[in-house]
Amino acid sequence: MYEVCVIGAGPCGLAVSAALQQRNIEHVVLEKSCIASTIYRFPTQMIFNSSPNLLEIGGIPFYTNATKPTRQEALTYYRTVVDRLNLPVRQYETVTQVSRDESTGYFHISSKTASGLERELLAKRVVVATGYFDNPNLLGVEGEDLPHVHHYYSDPHLFYGQRVVVVGGTNSAAEAVIELYRVGANVRLVHRGEGLSPKIKPWVLPEINSLINKNLIEYDFQSRVVRITPTSVHVHTPSGAKEFEVDHVLALTGFHPNVSFLQQMGVHVDSETGVPEHDERTYETNVPGLFVAGVVVSGYDANRIFIETGRFHGEAIVQSIVEAVTI
Numbered sequence: 001m002y003e004v005c006v007i008g009a010g011p012c013g014l015a016v017s018a019a020l021q022q023r024n025i026e027h028v029v030l031e032k033s034c035i036a037s038t039i040y041r042f043p044t045q046m047i048f049n050s051s052p053n054l055l056e057i058g059g060i061p062f063y064t065n066a067t068k069p070t071r072q073e074a075l076t077y078y079r080t081v082v083d084r085l086n087l088p089v090r091q092y093e094t095v096t097q098v099s100r101d102e103s104t105g106y107f108h109i110s111s112k113t114a115s116g117l118e119r120e121l122l123a124k125r126v127v128v129a130t131g132y133f134d135n136p137n138l139l140g141v142e143g144e145d146l147p148h149v150h151h152y153y154s155d156p157h158l159f160y161g162q163r164v165v166v167v168g169g170t171n172s173a174a175e176a177v178i179e180l181y182r183v184g185a186n187v188r189l190v191h192r193g194e195g196l197s198p199k200i201k202p203w204v205l206p207e208i209n210s211l212i213n214k215n216l217i218e219y220d221f222q223s224r225v226v227r228i229t230p231t232s233v234h235v236h237t238p239s240g241a242k243e244f245e246v247d248h249v250l251a252l253t254g255f256h257p258n259v260s261f262l263q264q265m266g267v268h269v270d271s272e273t274g275v276p277e278h279d280e281r282t283y284e285t286n287v288p289g290l291f292v293a294g295v296v297v298s299g300y301d302a303n304r305i306f307i308e309t310g311r312f313h314g315e316a317i318v319q320s321i322v323e324a325v326t327i
């Protein structure tokens with residue numbers, strides 16, 4: 001029996017754990033992968049948009065030599081936080097089910113370890129901090145499940161000398177296009193918008209604009225991928241239907257939270273926005289004792305909450321738990 005079970009050890013789940021630890025509240029964090037697994041899966045050469053101080057949790061300082069941290073520095077930082085605060089994280093243990101016993105109000109939590117061991121535990125409260133990175137936004141077209149279609153991008157080296165269609169218009173797509181061009185891939189960008197997102201990192205924008213303006217990459221704006229075959233991509237463009245021969249398709253079209261996981265726990269989720277019903281001060285959902293933290297709170301608009309803002313949810317949740325216990 002724990003006072004609190006936190007599901008997910010991303011930056012925001014770890015921030016909840018840090019706030020609980022600092023108040024000596026007995027808890028456990030269950031993480032299906034490694035800690036900060038979303039950051040682990042970022043592109044290997046990724047530089048954060050945020051300054052290091054804006055990614056800090058648990059009062060542990062984060063210093064870097066350059067003004068923005070690298071992926072590797074962020075991973076080192078979050079490992080340090082877990083170490084320094086001695087956070088009780090159980091890695092490689094996936095939560096498979098959460099149900100609330102109406103008579104006691106306690107939560108029964110079922111989990112499964114990477115080796116297949118099934119476990120059960122009881123907690124008085126649950127905080128869901130499961131993020132969004134496991135669920136890419138699909139194009140919804142025929143051929144999307146072919147093996148050369150990827151929804152995650154890690155390293156440009158994999159695509160040296162390859163014909164790659166990158167789908168998307170945000171930062172992830174722009175950075176991938178630049179890196180792919182640099183390593184000698186033949187790149188085409190396809191985006192449904194009129195141009196790239198204005199939110200692209202300030203140091204990325206001039207380079208991607210330069211590639212476009214100098215026709216160093218091919219691109220189709222206001223265009224949609226409609227079908228993918230083992231050898232080609234079919235695109236609807238303003239000048240008509242086009243077909244391109246490709247070796248790989250990188251669909252970098254964002255992510256969304258696992259809404260059905262929340263619904264299985266009894267949380268009401270707005271069908272339009274994907275936002276779980278919750279108190280905006282305490283982050284407690286319509287299920288008493290069940291809280292949401294981090295990017296899962298933002299529903300389908302995953303850019304509404306990020307580490308800079310979601311890291312404060314833990315303090316608010318723990319404060320409300322402490323208030324509820326002392327009343």
Ligand SMILES: Cc1cc2nc3c(=O)[nH]c(=O)nc-3n(C[C@H](O)[C@H](O)[C@H](O)COP(=O)(O)OP(=O)(O)OC[C@H]3O[C@@H](n4cnc5c(N)ncnc54)[C@H](O)[C@@H]3O)c2cc1C
Pocket residue numbers: 007008009010011012013014030031032033034035036037038039042043046047048049050093094095096129130131132133134172293294295296305306307308309310
């Ligand atoms: C390329 C890229 C660059 C970014 N740059 C920045 C930036 O510069 N600044 C910034 O503030 N934000 C940035 N973000 C956003 C940031 O990564 C997210 O906002 C942040 O990771 C959200 O933290 P979280 O703890 O809510 O979720 P996550 O970090 O996604 O963590 C959720 C965790 O829950 C685990 N989990 C899921 N389901 C289960 C389950 N059933 N059982 C157990 N564990 C489970 C997952 O394995 C994961 O480790 C960036 C995102 C991307 C994709």
